[in-house]
Amino acid sequence: MIPQSFIQDLLARIDIVDVVGRYVQLKKAGANFLGLCPFHGEKTPSFTVSPSKQFYHCFGCGAHGTAIGFLMEYGGLGYVDAIGELAQSIGVTVPQEAGSGGQADRRAPALLELLAQAAKFYRQRLKEAPQAIDYLKRRGLTGETAARFGVGYAPDQWRGLEAAVADYEIDEMVAAGLVIEASGEDGRRKRYDRFRDRIMFPIRNPRGQVIGFGGRVLDRGEPKYLNSPETPVFSKGRELYGLYEARDAIRAEDCVIVVEGYMDVVMLAQHGVANAVATLGTATTGDHVRKLLRLVDRVVFAFDGDAAGRKAAWRALEASLAQASDTRRIDFLFLPPEHDPDSFVRERGADGFREALAGALPLSELLLRGLSERVDLATPEGRARLLAEARPLLQPLAAQALRMQLIHRLAELAGLGAAEVERYLGPVVAPGRGDAGSLRAPQAGAERTAPAAGAPDEAFSAQGGRAWHGAGRGESDRGRWRERSRFVPRVPVGKPDLEARIRLLTALHPALATGERGEWMPEPLAAWLDTLAALPPGSAFASVCEALRQDSPEAVARLEREVATDASAAAALSFDEARVEVEAALAQLRERHLSRLIDDLVAGGMASPEERQRYQSLMALRKRT
Numbered sequence: 001m002i003p004q005s006f007i008q009d010l011l012a013r014i015d016i017v018d019v020v021g022r023y024v025q026l027k028k029a030g031a032n033f034l035g036l037c038p039f040h041g042e043k044t045p046s047f048t049v050s051p052s053k054q055f056y057h058c059f060g061c062g063a064h065g066t067a068i069g070f071l072m073e074y075g076g077l078g079y080v081d082a083i084g085e086l087a088q089s090i091g092v093t094v095p096q097e098a099g100s101g102g103q104a105d106r107r108a109p110a111l112l113e114l115l116a117q118a119a120k121f122y123r124q125r126l127k128e129a130p131q132a133i134d135y136l137k138r139r140g141l142t143g144e145t146a147a148r149f150g151v152g153y154a155p156d157q158w159r160g161l162e163a164a165v166a167d168y169e170i171d172e173m174v175a176a177g178l179v180i181e182a183s184g185e186d187g188r189r190k191r192y193d194r195f196r197d198r199i200m201f202p203i204r205n206p207r208g209q210v211i212g213f214g215g216r217v218l219d220r221g222e223p224k225y226l227n228s229p230e231t232p233v234f235s236k237g238r239e240l241y242g243l244y245e246a247r248d249a250i251r252a253e254d255c256v257i258v259v260e261g262y263m264d265v266v267m268l269a270q271h272g273v274a275n276a277v278a279t280l281g282t283a284t285t286g287d288h289v290r291k292l293l294r295l296v297d298r299v300v301f302a303f304d305g306d307a308a309g310r311k312a313a314w315r316a317l318e319a320s321l322a323q324a325s326d327t328r329r330i331d332f333l334f335l336p337p338e339h340d341p342d343s344f345v346r347e348r349g350a351d352g353f354r355e356a357l358a359g360a361l362p363l364s365e366l367l368l369r370g371l372s373e374r375v376d377l378a379t380p381e382g383r384a385r386l387l388a389e390a391r392p393l394l395q396p397l398a399a400q401a402l403r404m405q406l407i408h409r410l411a412e413l414a415g416l417g418a419a420e421v422e423r424y425l426g427p428v429v430a431p432g433r434g435d436a437g438s439l440r441a442p443q444a445g446a447e448r449t450a451p452a453a454g455a456p457d458e459a460f461s462a463q464g465g466r467a468w469h470g471a472g473r474g475e476s477d478r479g480r481w482r483e484r485s486r487f488v489p490r491v492p493v494g495k496p497d498l499e500a501r502i503r504l505l506t507a508l509h510p511a512l513a514t515g516e517r518g519e520w521m522p523e524p525l526a527a528w529l530d531t532l533a534a535l536p537p538g539s540a541f542a543s544v545c546e547a548l549r550q551d552s553p554e555a556v557a558r559l560e561r562e563v564a565t566d567a568s569a570a571a572a573l574s575f576d577e578a579r580v581e582v583e584a585a586l587a588q589l590r591e592r593h594l595s596r597l598i599d600d601l602v603a604g605g606m607a608s609p610e611e612r613q614r615y616q617s618l619m620a621l622r623k624r625t
Helices: 004-013 016-021 067-075 079-089 100-127 130-138 143-149 171-175 247-253 262-270 286-293 307-321 341-358 363-373 380-394 400-414 418-425 456-460 477-486 498-508 523-533 541-549 553-565 575-603 609-624
Strands: 027-029 032-035 047-050 055-058 152-154 179-183 189-193 198-204 210-217 225-227 255-259 276-278 298-303 329-334
Touching: 004 079, 004 541, 016 032, 016 047, 016 055, 016 067, 055 553, 067 079, 100 130, 100 152, 100 171, 100 198, 100 210, 130 198, 143 262, 171 179, 210 262, 247 255, 255 262, 255 286, 255 341, 262 276, 262 341, 286 298, 286 307, 298 307, 298 341, 307 329, 307 363, 307 380, 329 341, 329 363, 363 380, 363 400, 380 400, 380 418, 400 418, 498 523, 498 541, 498 553, 498 575, 523 541, 541 553, 575 609
Parallel strands: 255 276, 255 298, 298 329
Antiparallel strands: 027 032, 032 047, 047 055, 152 198, 179 189, 198 210, 210 225
């Protein structure tokens, strides 16, 4: 594990403008820098880099992150590799702390080497397996396509890989997911190949390295597909089969097709539809969708038209809503029930498949149809259920224009006004554990100046800091109180998630994280503020993200998404505006705590003198706040 202190020092010593500038031509634009986005094709620059926040954001495709995140996205690097490249650029060595995380990171090169050796072994064995070759020929696969995707064959042997590696007994063989270790009837440990008598499809990372395998049975057998387990170098919920092989076609088409099977991917490519990828035996995840939307303007999920295919499509829709954008398309293609993408393209060719793609359903249409089919819109109960089922689906949808369109459509179906439906749905809630996530835009009438043409960097403005309670680092207490009355807190419409708002604003202005912690403050929030207060003075937003990323990756993802989209106008607030809003939110949390204590006393009857005295004290304290 890399020490957090080293990461913070590294971020303090590098400048994201220099890092991004090695790959993107940047020009000064106000307080920030502007250039053409490297993650999608564009002619008008919409890619901004903020020196003050050490953060990049593309207003076109939504890509955003820190210097570490940029290297991960642009170069296809892992987290540790990205830190290593940054460290190398300034001539320092990355230290390691003892711990399982560090051990896993150190083992990664060895695991990748074993996986590469296994892939080579499987390719060689395919040439010596007539039954496997016959199977692929019956499926229509050519030798050229098999070679392009590195297709191989795992022999029907218990320890076939023993011939592929120098030492079959090393722990890394288990860690790489290549062998299974179990206890025999005699109690002795035994190991054997995970994949036997299967067509093998290597799964590659963005750098082309083999990180896992998918194995398909020949003809009949269960399980039909067997995938590598989760390993230090492979995660099913984040990786996609064929993404490395399809990278050029995806870029050229500005579209990616997501299918369910490995053979679907290779057969589509063989017939000229080379921009397809497949999930790895799991339902589509938000990570999958987010990764693809950073690459293209359009994602199309292609499923069989049967009940199982429609169920899988609905799961993909649910995973897509939090990632949806006002400038990106997510569509759904349902093939005839008798077809999968493999059989469809073999029967109708690339032109027939592209014609089907043109008629794919937009996400919004699938959502509305799916909801409407479940209820009886002729009755009040049915229309009420429509809104009840729509609510959890639309709450994570942060794409404001798309959200408004869907609200109007739902209002028509429910026979209500759009404002009534919007109030019922409530604020945008980012998905994640224990956090309601991002908040809605400011109240009507709250002033927010739109960025001038060619200067989207205005959303990244940042200033120095003071704490909410007492003077901040290097600031005068007198200045704080003199300026306080100039600002009005921008409290979101509806019932806000105060803790989420405080976390966001203190992440943007870490100097606000100093101050007293009372018993009224929720423990997770106090821990959050303690982490920020421990950062070096003047830490940028990027430093906050990296300080929290290892322990709270979902929280960091929410922070980056919120700042990038600026859906709640937080990034545009000055330090003093943010301070006043944090103070107001903390006061509300304190008031809520006091109200709960008072309500509990009243509910208990206040039978004892001590309880009545406690009640009087709390009421007096409440009046003073």
